[in-house]
Amino acid sequence: MKTRTQSVRSRIFDQEDINFALTNLVPRRWLTRMIGRLSRIENPLVARTSIGIWRMFSDLDLSEARATSFRSMRDCFTRELKEGARPIDPDPQTFTSPSDGMVAACGRITNGLLLQAKGLKYELAELLGDDGLADRFRGGSFATLRLKSSMYHRFHAPYDCQVHSVTHFHGDTWNVNPATLKRVPRVYCRNERAVVLVRLRPSGHVIALVPIGAILVASIRLHFLDTTLHMKRAGPSVHQVSARLSKGQEMGWFEQGSTIVVVAPRGLELADAVKEGELIRMGRPLMRLTRSMG
Structure with a gap:
């Protein structure tokens, strides 16, 4: 019988296999072009829907973003941050x-x-x-x-x-x-x-x-x-x-x-x-x- 550790490792391996297949064993260049086109659509409904779906499957946090609304999904992807959100270490070394x-x-x-x-x-x-x-x-x-x-x-x-x-x-x-x-x-x-x-x-x-x-x-x-x-x-x-x-x-x-x-x-x-x-x-x-x- 499988030990508990072996069972956990097996589930992780299965999840990784599924992740690998879903994100690689697809027409990658075609999918990239399609998502690129979708992300550039400047329509409030399309932007809100696509960003909402994105948030469901990620840890997207927009609290540091300079803007409070976005014209498109690409606009959200390439967002700027609020002033001071990323302080730069001043040490010359x-x-x-x-x-x-x-x-x-x-x-x-x-x-x-x-x-x-x-x-x-x-x-x-x-x-x-x-x-x-x-x-x-x-x-x-x-x-x-x-x-x-x-x-x-x-x-x-x-x-x-x-x-x-x-x-x-x-x-x-x-x-x-x-x-x-x-x-x-x-x-x-x-x-x-x-x-x-x-x-x-x-x-x-x-x-x-x-x-x-x-x-x-x-x-x-x-x-x-x-x-x-x-x-x-x-x-x-x-x-x-x-x-x-x-x-x-x-x-x-x-x-x-x-x-x-x-x-x-x-x-x-x-x-x-x-x-x-x-x-x-x-x-x-x-x-x-x-x-x-x-």
């Missing part, structure tokens, strides 16, 4: 979290590999699309932040910095939830993503921020680009940028929740409170500068 998120994985970059889930790793060079660039991060640190659909979807500069380039990679729209990360290798490398390279001021450290799309979330908007990055655009495409941002300044947003992988070189270490499975808010310490480039 602190590199802050660019977004709200659950820490899906974090740690040291070893042999060019990053952790996706227990037992599954992927190559940083494949994620970045550049072997030479990946070499610059050998021995560095990374943190993978997963934004749930109910979370605040905008992301911000983690430090005073200069944005140098954005490379957009056309890709799939696999879900990025735990059920998928355990089952599908190299999910982040397969999905729609953008590699945003920034240089910290004045230390000179080069950081890669990699916003990754997923099912229902294949559009990434960056303020310093005059175009939206989405799955209809062929890639990879490289955009040269010269944008100066201050710590905490808004960089862009997802049209729903997804993931940001933060990749840092030696000279930055994960903050003590950053642990796998923990919730982190935008503006809180993610890493600390341990030495300058000089």
Whole structure:
């Protein structure tokens, strides 16, 4: 007979199988396009109904939102927050979290590999699309932040910095939830993503921020680009940028929740409170500068 622990584990496994099937074994790109169209409909009845359904299946909390009503579901997804809702850590040695998120994985970059889930790793060079660039991060640190659909979807500069380039990679729209990360290798490398390279001021450290799309979330908007990055655009495409941002300044947003992988070189270490499975808010310490480039 099954023990109680075995029975609980079996139920969890069954639930994960169902979750995986419902969110991945479907026409992902078609469903993403349809939801994208629905989310843009600016009609009070459609907006209230779709947001109401969304709230039934998530922990959506709009108490921090600047607006009290929304023209569309997309308007709610990309909502701004009230002034002061996300204070930015002022310590000049602190590199802050660019977004709200659950820490899906974090740690040291070893042999060019990053952790996706227990037992599954992927190559940083494949994620970045550049072997030479990946070499610059050998021995560095990374943190993978997963934004749930109910979370605040905008992301911000983690430090005073200069944005140098954005490379957009056309890709799939696999879900990025735990059920998928355990089952599908190299999910982040397969999905729609953008590699945003920034240089910290004045230390000179080069950081890669990699916003990754997923099912229902294949559009990434960056303020310093005059175009939206989405799955209809062929890639990879490289955009040269010269944008100066201050710590905490808004960089862009997802049209729903997804993931940001933060990749840092030696000279930055994960903050003590950053642990796998923990919730982190935008503006809180993610890493600390341990030495300058000089």
